[in-house]
Amino acid sequence: MAQKHSAYWQANLRLIFLLLSIWFTVPFLGGIVFVEFFNQFRLGGYKLGFWIAQQGSIYLFVVLIFIYAHCMNKLDERYREEHD
Amino acid sequence: MELRELSWLVVGLTFATYIGIAIWARAASTKEFYVAGGHVNPIANGMATAADWMSAASFISMAGLIGFSYQGYGGSVFLLGWTGGYVLLAMCLAPYLRKYGKYTVPEFIGDRYYSNAARVVAVICLLVASITYVIGQMKGIGVAFSRFLEMSFEQGLAVGMLVVFFYAVLGGMKGITYTQIAQYVVLITAYTIPAIFISITLTGNPVPQLGLGSTLVGENTYLLDKLDQVVTDLGFQEYTSGHRLSTLNMFFYTMSLMIGTAGLPHVIIRFFTVPSVKDARISAGWALVFIAILYTTAPAIAGMARLNLITTLEPAAGQPLAYAERPQWFKNWEKTGLLEHYDKNGDGLIQYHAGDDKNEMIKVDNDILVLANPEIAKLPNWVIALVAAGGLAAALSTAAGLLLAISSAISHDLLKGVFRPGISERAELNAGRLAMGATVLLSGYLGLNPPDFAAGTVALAFGLAASSIFPALMLGIFYKRMNTAGAVSGMLAGLGVTLLYVFQHKGILFIADTAFLGSMSPNWFFGIEPNAFGAVGALANFAVAVTVCKMTVEPPLAIQQLVDDIRAPARS
Structure with a gap:
């Protein structure tokens, strides 16, 4: 029982770590630290770095939360089935 | 109507x-x-x-x-x-x-x-x-x-x-x-x-x-x-x-x-x-x-809105609008004191420039951008x-x-x-x-x-939440061994660091005269402004909490059980 929960918790931590790495990398590196590098590229009238900082990261945040919610629901289900 | x-x-x-x-x-x-x-x-x-x-x-x-x-x-x-x-x-x-x-x-x-x-x-x-x-x-x-x-x-x-x-x-x-x-x-x-x-x-x-x-x-x-x-x-x-x-x-x-x-x-x-x-x-x-x-x-x-404002004030490059011809919304917002023009060189034109000496739009309040936008x-x-x-x-x-x-x-x-x-x-x-x-x-x-x-308090609200509440909650969930001594000393350290930094640059309790290091940027820690200091406070909180926790006894079994419970799979 405790073992199973520990595996569940480890899976949760791995997922959080993966998603938060993306959460950190895109806005902080793409939108702030290396913004000038990305500004060489364009997305229509937007410079890419500027777009990441003022538009793209926000869309990404939404997607990350929905991915997390989806994966955790799956994980919850699997552990419930194994438990029952 | x-x-x-x-x-x-x-x-x-x-x-x-x-x-x-x-x-x-x-x-x-x-x-x-x-x-x-x-x-x-x-x-x-x-x-x-x-x-x-x-x-x-x-x-x-x-x-x-x-x-x-x-x-x-x-x-x-x-x-x-x-x-x-x-x-x-x-x-x-x-x-x-x-x-x-x-x-x-x-x-x-x-x-x-x-x-x-x-x-x-x-x-x-x-x-x-x-x-x-x-x-x-x-x-x-x-x-x-x-x-x-x-x-x-x-x-x-x-x-x-x-x-x-x-x-x-x-x-x-x-x-x-x-x-x-x-x-x-x-x-x-x-x-x-x-x-x-x-x-x-x-x-x-x-x-x-x-x-x-x-x-x-x-x-x-x-x-x-x-x-x-x-x-x-x-x-x-x-x-x-x-x-x-x-x-x-x-x-x-x-x-x-x-x-x-x-x-x-x-x-x-x-x-x-x-x-x-x-x-x-x-x-x-x-x-x-x-x-x-x-x-x-x-x-x-x-x-x-920035583009609209500039093209209104300077319809063609190098040819500013005459003050007498300013639009109605300009007059409306002048009345509220949120928008102010002062004709420094007395030529009757509206010069909008960066820097203080040439700029004649001496006040463009941030708030009018959304409020006046429909009128503009x-x-x-x-x-x-x-x-x-x-x-x-x-x-x-x-x-x-x-x-x-x-x-x-x-x-x-x-x-x-x-x-x-x-x-x-x-x-x-x-x-x-x-x-x-x-x-x-x-x-x-x-x-x-x-x-x-009141004006300086946004920094405080976010600083406190970032440096005290957030780390205490995170550690409570993700670090089972965290105990009372660690959490309380961490919260106090985070609070202390953030308050000290905000107060030393903005004045004790925001009374400007008591800002003993001044609000000027040369005194800022690595050039970080007070509004941005909550993250540093949070780091201090985490560091102190973990150090103190390691030196003190682990929390009772009932508490460790509580942490296990909130981590367990959701029932439905």
């Missing part, structure tokens, strides 16, 4: 709706009063959270901050900081706190660290952060009333207080939740309609998020390229790349706002209202969807009336959420938790209502007589 009558009509209708909802959604138990009974639909809760979160500052000030004070790209700190926190909330806090299933944030901290002292420290952080925050909302309500409904500031504030009082005291979290949903609809409509019209006028694209990246109508130039060119011609930083001070400062500023957002109690408690852990996760996603609609529109409003774009009166109702909805919904966080900390954490544990549910509910009423009066009073430090 005249603008004044139209504004009264629109605002009156929205207020009647809020009151109607409040009567329908009365709270009958403490569970309904604190967490709306715990059965709010996750999408509905997402919408209520969005209204709760987006304050008068998001609605009225943010686009102007981005477009003017923070010179375009620098404003990204708000866009990223005030949205990215929801990812932390969804993954690191909301589901576990919901699983724990209690009513307030200090309650979790008190239970997890088996200590009333920890609970009281959390209550103090919550009260300081929330009260400073609510003063700003009260001011926003007064300003919106006085500008659009031509009431005095005091009368406007009184009407606003009366409405909040009515539905917050009567309905508690239940009434607040359902009015916030209505308020979200009002505020998002009011925010996006002018943006759509302006985007069509400038670029022909009805979606502002795409319009900002499009070419100008009748030209082959991209809007942002044109904007970069006109602002640099006037001597400002390039719009799409002008940093806020430095890269390092922007990094810390963004991080501080993110973890501050995740640590603000009035946002966290919204996730106690959904039926299950599963709902808490998805609800955070919906909240961010509803928030993102406004937050991705804001940079478009910022850029387009020559939109019909009903749109202007809608903006007034939207600003009020944003301020009222945030004020109500803060008031609930404050009153529940008083009635549930201090009264029931610490001083009178034996109190009956009925008495606690009445105490909650009484605390709510008293808080409305106190914040109304502070809104009328804002203490000198």
Whole structure:
């Protein structure tokens, strides 16, 4: 029982770590630290770095939360089935 | 219809709706009063959270901050900081706190660290952060009333207080939740309609998020390229790349706002209202969807309004507008003192320039950008009336959420938790209502007589949430061994570092004369401004908490069991 929960918790931590790495990398590196590098590229009238900082990261945040919610629901289900 | 009558009509209708909802959604138990009974639909809760979160500052000030004070790209700190926190909330806090299933944030901290002292420290952080925050909302309500409904500031504030009082005291979290949903609809409509019209006028694209990246109508130039060119011609930083001070400062500023957002109690408690852990996760996603609609529109409003303003003041490069020919909206806003021109060289023209010596637009208040936008774009009166109702909805919904966080900390954490544990549910509910009423009066009073430090307090609210509440919650969930000594010393260290830094640069309790290191940037730690210091405070908190924890005994088995329970798979 405790073992199973520990595996569940480890899976949760791995997922959080993966998603938060993306959460950190895109806005902080793409939108702030290396913004000038990305500004060489364009997305229509937007410079890419500027777009990441003022538009793209926000869309990404939404997607990350929905991915997390989806994966955790799956994980919850699997552990419930194994438990029952 | 005249603008004044139209504004009264629109605002009156929205207020009647809020009151109607409040009567329908009365709270009958403490569970309904604190967490709306715990059965709010996750999408509905997402919408209520969005209204709760987006304050008068998001609605009225943010686009102007981005477009003017923070010179375009620098404003990204708000866009990223005030949205990215929801990812932390969804993954690191909301589901576990919901699983724990209690009513307030200090309650979790008190239970997890088996200590009333920890609970009281959390209550103090919550009260300081929330009260400073609510003063700003009260001011926003007064300003919106006085500008659009031509009431005095005091009368406007009184009407606003009366409405909040009515539905917050009567309905508690239940009434607040359902009015916030209505308020979200009002505020998002009011925010996006002018943006759509302006985007069509400038670029022909009805979606502002795409319009900002499009070419100008009748030209082959991209809007942002044109904007970069006109602002640099006037001597400002390039719009799409002008940093806020430095890269390092922007990094810390963004991080501080993110973890501050995740640590603000009035946002966290919204996730106690959904039926299950599963709902808490998805609800955070919906909240961010509803928030993102406004937050991705804001940079478009910022850029387009900046361009509109410049091309109005200087129709052709090097040929400024004559002051005598200024448009009607210019005259309207001059009256409010938010827009000011002073003809320094006496040539009768409006020179708008970077730097102080040549610039004649001596005041362009950030707030007018959203408020005057419909007038600048020559939109019909009903749109202007809608903006007034939207600003009020944003301020009222945030004020109500803060008031609930404050009153529940008083009635549930201090009264029931610490001083009178034996109190009956009925008495606690009445105490909650009484605390709510008293808080409305106190914040109304502070809104009328804002203490000198009111302007500097945003830094404090986010700094406290980031440096004390957020780390205490994170460690409580993710570090099973964390004990009372570690958590309390960590919170005090985070608080201490943040307060010391804010006070030494902005004055002790914001009294400017006592700013012993001055507010000038050469004295800043690695050039980080006080508003951006919460993340450093949080680091101090984590470091001290872990060090002290390692030197002291591990928490009792019951507490470790509690942590295991909140980490276990959700039951349904």
